[in-house]
Amino acid sequence: MRRADPIRQEQRRQQILEAAGRCFMRDGFRGASISDICHEAKMSPGHLYHYFESKDAIIAALTQAGLAQAAAHFDRVMNSAHPLAAFIEEVANARYGPASQLLVLDMLVESGRVPSIAAILREHSRALRGMLAKLLRQAQERGEIDSSLEPDPTAATLLAIIDGCRAMAVRDPKLARTAGQESVKLLIRRFLKAR
Amino acid sequence: MRRADPIRQEQRRQQILEAAGRCFMRDGFRGASISDICHEAKMSPGHLYHYFESKDAIIAALTQAGLAQAAAHFDRVMNSAHPLAAFIEEVANARYGPASQLLVLDMLVESGRVPSIAAILREHSRALRGMLAKLLRQAQERGEIDSSLEPDPTAATLLAIIDGCRAMAVRDPKLARTAGQESVKLLIRRFLKAR
């Protein structure tokens, strides 16, 4: 008698999420079909629905996974020797290609129409702003940045800069990888600079 | 037999574009159907296809029109008494609701999948950056802003901030209308400030 193997199950779910990620990256949330994802994940539609109850559920899981990744990322940044410097480096560095940035923008767009995604995004945004605000408070305590800046709106503005960089990567990928990077670093430094 | 009337023809195209704009604003490029647009434009699908050869063509034309409008907007800003101040005011002021901001983000996303839209976007991004760079150069000549900033990358960064504000309007509409606005103004002023 074979019992359900939760490890294997989790692997399958990951397999689907990765396949979905590739498809969504290529064609967007709306543009990629379940059939595409099945093909990419080498899995029949019936089986895919064994693991996710709907396409929206896949998008939701993927979004949440993205949030978790971002959070982990931030954790590393904040635990590095110079969190602020690391953060600035991170934002400007458009390491991920336009496709990946596009996915986040698509999520923003989708959240404007699909309530379930809107809920996840709201949560996501709140969490990110929270982490950024914490980073800012620490830097203020250390006197690294302007202590008169209000952490919360400032964090929101930094998030806007991050999203803006995504847009830059789409509008002009070349620039985003060269002079744009330096300019963004300057932008953030001047914005936050202790005085 | 009546001959084609180019003026009437152009009016019809505008009518369709306006209807499409409302539909796309409401439901997104993918979410709005040709049927929706026909209904909104009080026009049959057969007739609509007389003016636009495909849905993508409508999106392209709308993108074109939207960007042209933005360019005209900038022109006005630059010809105002205090172009720089007007610009800053303009960016931070999230006058248009999230729906309208969403549409621009949707255009960015769509440009990532549809080459013809990518071409239009690229062209217009270049034009916008050009105008911004010109604005920056003027301000530098007048000594209003830091003269060591390189106009082109700085213009790209300002454009990123504009797009970032759109994202902010989607992520947290309330904040974007209040504290976020002030923070963004501060961001731009500090970035450009003459020293």
Place this chain on the structure above:
Amino acid sequence: MRRADPIRQEQRRQQILEAAGRCFMRDGFRGASISDICHEAKMSPGHLYHYFESKDAIIAALTQAGLAQAAAHFDRVMNSAHPLAAFIEEVANARYGPASQLLVLDMLVESGRVPSIAAILREHSRALRGMLAKLLRQAQERGEIDSSLEPDPTAATLLAIIDGCRAMAVRDPKLARTAGQESVKLLIRRFLKAR
């Protein structure tokens, strides 16, 4: 400029309803697919949905058409020289094959699960009972049947007999066409007989 032709539209709807009737008769409401109906009606699915917004809507329309037909039928019965005799003849006479009787039974079954069909059936049943009760009252006034019978429950019972005859046609088609018929006539006559 061609205008919508309501006559042609109505013909199309009829064409679909007839095709659906044949399919439902053959395979039942659940068993017959939209695709089957499209094939039978020589029409693409897209077009079919131009005329009916869902499969349930087709079933509903068909049910209502059936009611109208039954009502017309009753009208004729009641306006004949000997309404009561005509009615008895009518009930026993299993003119329509088992397939057609099956369809009504299927409707009963379906109404137990699909609220929209339940609503139509309820309406249908009420109308039929009303007509039967009227017939009974007339016959009582003429002294043709037992005047002590309460029209409403008696009408319900006659309707049960009609449905029972449908079941008989399914259980044993041959008998239903021969000795069963005579027995049912006797049943009704004895039930209603003036005393």
Place this chain on the structure above:
Amino acid sequence: MRRADPIRQEQRRQQILEAAGRCFMRDGFRGASISDICHEAKMSPGHLYHYFESKDAIIAALTQAGLAQAAAHFDRVMNSAHPLAAFIEEVANARYGPASQLLVLDMLVESGRVPSIAAILREHSRALRGMLAKLLRQAQERGEIDSSLEPDPTAATLLAIIDGCRAMAVRDPKLARTAGQESVKLLIRRFLKAR
């Protein structure tokens, strides 16, 4: 290695049939899925298919069982002190809710499409009519009912009344539990009454 245990096997089959009965009662033969039945029977699909080779086989077995139960029921009625009175009481009394009546009607409907079920139904209809005819003959011998009635067609008609009562329970549950009952008793009494 363990040998097959026929008793345990039979228990399992019963377990499945009971679960299926509940599901079918709730959602109909077509509406209930194998997955539903598995869930209700706390059994995996693979295992279920070990006991029944298809969904139709389950329906067939259930039909068989249901009809066998009805036959047993009749046996009891016929061995009671006053078989005829007991029978009349039985028919009119809509003890089982509409769901249960629905299931029998669904069987009739299904028999119209699935030959294997049609065969079972035919067989059982014959058996039921046989029992009813026997009941009638006994009553005739005792002078309790009209001796001129032909037992076979009369039995078929009584069966039709039984099915008709099921339909009544679906068409108007309230009536079927009140005035309808009395009317049906009257119907049968007048039909059979000795003269």
Place this chain on the structure above:
DNA sequence: CATGAATGAGCTTTCATTCAT
């Protein structure tokens, strides 16, 4: 110039059934 009919591929999802363990 304009209509609405008509198409057909494709969408998400379900489900009876089989397979590997």
Place this chain on the structure above:
DNA sequence: CATGAATGAAAGCTCATTCAT
């Protein structure tokens, strides 16, 4: 005996697009 993974062929429905008038 028993599990749950896995399949794949539908299902109902939508929609960009073309056609006939």
